[in-house]
Amino acid sequence: MSIAYQIVVCGSIVPDPLQTLEPVASPTGPALKNEMMLPAVLDPWAGHALFEAANLAKNSPGSKVWLVALGPKAKLQQVMMTVAQKVPFELVALDGSSSGFTDATETAAALAEAIAAIPGFDQSKLLVFGGWESASRGAGATLQMVGERLGILDQFQGVDELKVNADGSLEILERIEGGKHQVSRCASAPAVLGWATGNLPEPKNNPQVGMVNMRTVMPALQKAKPTQLAGAGLSFASVALPKQRRETQIVKDQAPDAIAKEIVAWIKQ
Amino acid sequence: METILVLAHTEADGSLARSVREALHAAATLHKSLAGSKLVVGLIGDKVQTAANSIAASPATKYFGVTGADFTQSRYATDVAAAEAISQAGQATVIVAPATSRWARVLPGVAQRLGGRADTHVTGVAAADGKISVSRWYYRQRMEGTLTRTLRPWVIGIDPGSQTACDCGAGAAVVEMVAVTLTDAARRTTVVGLREPQADAQTIRPDAQLLFVTGAGWTKKQADGQTHVPEAEKLILGFLKQARASLGSSKSLVDLGGEGQTVLPFLSHLNQIGQTGATPRHAKGLSTCCHGEEPHTVGWRFINERRAISLDPNCGWARGKADVLYVADAFAVITKVNELLAAGSAA
Numbered sequence: 001m002s003i004a005y006q007i008v009v010c011g012s013i014v015p016d017p018l019q020t021l022e023p024v025a026s027p028t029g030p031a032l033k034n035e036m037m038l039p040a041v042l043d044p045w046a047g048h049a050l051f052e053a054a055n056l057a058k059n060s061p062g063s064k065v066w067l068v069a070l071g072p073k074a075k076l077q078q079v080m081m082t083v084a085q086k087v088p089f090e091l092v093a094l095d096g097s098s099s100g101f102t103d104a105t106e107t108a109a110a111l112a113e114a115i116a117a118i119p120g121f122d123q124s125k126l127l128v129f130g131g132w133e134s135a136s137r138g139a140g141a142t143l144q145m146v147g148e149r150l151g152i153l154d155q156f157q158g159v160d161e162l163k164v165n166a167d168g169s170l171e172i173l174e175r176i177e178g179g180k181h182q183v184s185r186c187a188s189a190p191a192v193l194g195w196a197t198g199n200l201p202e203p204k205n206n207p208q209v210g211m212v213n214m215r216t217v218m219p220a221l222q223k224a225k226p227t228q229l230a231g232a233g234l235s236f237a238s239v240a241l242p243k244q245r246r247e248t249q250i251v252k253d254q255a256p257d258a259i260a261k262e263i264v265a266w267i268k269q
Numbered sequence: 270m271e272t273i274l275v276l277a278h279t280e281a282d283g284s285l286a287r288s289v290r291e292a293l294h295a296a297a298t299l300h301k302s303l304a305g306s307k308l309v310v311g312l313i314g315d316k317v318q319t320a321a322n323s324i325a326a327s328p329a330t331k332y333f334g335v336t337g338a339d340f341t342q343s344r345y346a347t348d349v350a351a352a353e354a355i356s357q358a359g360q361a362t363v364i365v366a367p368a369t370s371r372w373a374r375v376l377p378g379v380a381q382r383l384g385g386r387a388d389t390h391v392t393g394v395a396a397a398d399g400k401i402s403v404s405r406w407y408y409r410q411r412m413e414g415t416l417t418r419t420l421r422p423w424v425i426g427i428d429p430g431s432q433t434a435c436d437c438g439a440g441a442a443v444v445e446m447v448a449v450t451l452t453d454a455a456r457r458t459t460v461v462g463l464r465e466p467q468a469d470a471q472t473i474r475p476d477a478q479l480l481f482v483t484g485a486g487w488t489k490k491q492a493d494g495q496t497h498v499p500e501a502e503k504l505i506l507g508f509l510k511q512a513r514a515s516l517g518s519s520k521s522l523v524d525l526g527g528e529g530q531t532v533l534p535f536l537s538h539l540n541q542i543g544q545t546g547a548t549p550r551h552a553k554g555l556s557t558c559c560h561g562e563e564p565h566t567v568g569w570r571f572i573n574e575r576r577a578i579s580l581d582p583n584c585g586w587a588r589g590k591a592d593v594l595y596v597a598d599a600f601a602v603i604t605k606v607n608e609l610l611a612a613g614s615a616a
Contacts, residue, residue, distance in 0.1 A: 014408075015408070017409070017544045017545070021408050021411050021412065023407075023412050023414075030414065032408075044544075044545045045545070100407045100408055101407065101414070103386065104377065104387065105380070105381070105386055105387070108381070135408065135409050135544065135545065136407070136408055137407065138390060138406070138407065138408070138409060138410075139377070139387075139388070139389045139390065140373055140377070140389055140390075141376075141377035141380075141387050141389055142377070143377075144345075144374070144375070144376075144377040144378040144381065145377050145378065145380070145381040145387075147378065148378050148381040148382060149381065153345065153346040153349075153454055153455055153457070154345065154346065154457055154458045155345040155346075155374065155378065156345070156374070157370070157373060157374045158370060158374075160538075171461075173464065174370070174374075175370065175539065176343070176370040176371075176463070177369065177370055177475060178465070178471070178473055178474070178475055179465070179466065179471060179472065179473030179474075179539050179540075180463050180464065180465040181463065181464040181465070182343060182370075182460060182462075182463055182464075183460070183461050183462045183463065183464055184344070184458050184459065184460050184461065185458065185459050185461050186457060186458045187457040187458070188457075196538070197538040197541075197545075232420065233386070233418050233419040233420035234386070234416060234417075234418055234420075235416065235417055235418075236414055236415065236416045237402055237415040237416065237417060238414065238415045239407065239412055239413070239414040239415075240412060240413060240414075241411070241412050241413075242412070242413060242570070245589045246575070246589055246590060246591060246592055248587060248588050248589055248590070248591050248592065248593070248594050249592065249593045249594070250582055250588075250594050250596065251593060251594065251595045251596065251597075252582065252596045253596075254595070254597065256597060256598070256601035256602045256604070256605050257605055259578075259595045259597055259602050259605075260602055260603075260605030260606040260608075260609055261605075261609065263555065263576065263595075263602070263606050264606055264609045264610060264613070266553070266574075266576065267478075267479060267512055267553070267555075267610075268613075
């Protein structure tokens with residue numbers, strides 16, 4: 001039984017993890033120093049979700065993938081130049097802040113509205129994908145709120161595997177404590193899946209896919225809806241880098257035997 | 270006046286996990302600091318009386334329960350309905366819950382249903398001058414923020430391991446049962462089981478005292494110009510077995526396995542710590558053959574005592590991040606450590 005899904009991936013951009021990040025105060029609350037200058041990448045977990053979505057769409061004829069992204073338009077365009085070469089999708093862009101200091105509730109409201117406005121939106125075929133956390137706010141909260149707003153009661157977080165069974169039911173592996181997975185069976189779409197790493201490697205760049213995607217990416221960016229995230233009722237008392245720098249004792253020229261004894265004594269303390 | 274609700278689910282045996290007592294401690298701290306506040310507890314599970322009795326000496330003045338077979342499963346639709354019903358019954362303005370995998374899935378949805386706000390991965394709570402503030406980390410544990418909210422209800426998910434556990438004792442609690450009506454739509458998902466490595470192959474042990482972090486150096490060419498991956502595997506597994514440690518890994522080492530190379534087959538993304546992995550909490554951490562600068566080291570942000578073994582005395586992973594850096598060959602040192610641990614357990 002093959003089902004044509006509407007797979008909507010929610011994912012935005014984050015500063016390249018290798019960049020040095022420094023918080024600063026701005027008129028609208030905390031921000032990152034030189035935020036607009038920092039190179040950005042697609043959020044890693046959202047990336048996993050996007051690759052899993054593309055894989056599912058490939059194996060479910062008639063399915064289609066949308067990437068709904070809220071971020072500064074110029075930065076989104078920059079990141080899409082790379083991401084668009086990975087897998088086929090249609091971009092739905094929202095022009096607003098991708099800061100980690102924004103509120104998940106407000107982000108979710110904007111994303112849910114954008115999803116519901118997708119032409120041909122059919123909730124019975126809908127799978128909402130995204131990262132189980134972002135590398136910015138890292139809350140793991142937005143997807144659940146998007147799901148609630150869209151009336152989706154079947155939600156899964158920390159997903160590492162999704163299998164569509166012959167009867168159309170979905171078998172889902174979610175990460176739980178202690179390196180285990182919970183296995184759940186969901187009758188059918190709609191569902192929300194917050195992906196952990198999944199099982200797929202990052203696809204290689206494919207310029208042909210990039211060219212097809214860019215036909216819709218540029219118009220989507222041009223008509224990206226301005227989105228204000230006011231942070232109602234939220235105020236930050238402080239945001240700071242951890243001050244703690246340890247005075248590292250460096251032990252050189254010691255025989256492995258002696259080091260081993262010291263380590264064992266420390267472990268047993 | 271705040272009404273603080275501690276939400277908890279029972280374990281399979283009807284008990285409460287340590288993380289519940291940590292959330293209870295955080296909530297009790299708030300309650301103590303907020304004049305006129307009330308503290309109540311909400312429990313979800315097949316049966317909750319035993320669990321309620323186990324914390325009956327807490328400062329909570331009321332206990333609510335949602336029970337039944339539908340609420341034994343860790344399932345979004347039923348958990349969110351139960352949490353919503355308890356929050357409404359308790360007229361909660363602040364909802365504190367341990368961020369277990371079960372609650373982490375549900376808490377933001379609860380906030381959405383109640384028209385409130387949610388903050389997750391909270392590592393600290395405080396109250397002063399009648400205002401509650403919480404601390405949490407941003408940008409993958411790179412910076413810590415302290416924030417307050419005026420909107421209620423405020424749902425706060427406490428990171429397990431970040432708080433002292435409440436040592437409130439047992440007694441006899443009176444539990445007020447809350448009825449939850451479920452539609453068929455709430456039962457479309459069924460939990461069919463757990464998948465876990467065999468007991469002797471389980472390398473992730475959240476309760477372990479020690480986190481053993483392995484880096485890509487284990488798979489690189491050694492002094493003789495050859496790689497020694499099978500030997501590395503034996504040493505690492507031997508250490509985990511003897512020290513009863515939990516295994517963390519750098520992304521680079523995990524990714525090698527994902528790229529189809531036969532590298533340390535027991536490692537998966539579940540072991541990965543750092544920017545795109547976990548930030549586990551253990552009393553001690555020992556890193557071996559790890560390298561990299563600040564972004565890579567956030568994986569052991571919450572490790573109290575840290576030691577490292579590396580051939581590079583300037584290793585960014587260790588300098589300024591570890592208490593002790595042993596400039597040595599990890600193969601040689603861990604071989605000796607394993608021998609000593611084995612001799613110690615045999616004695």
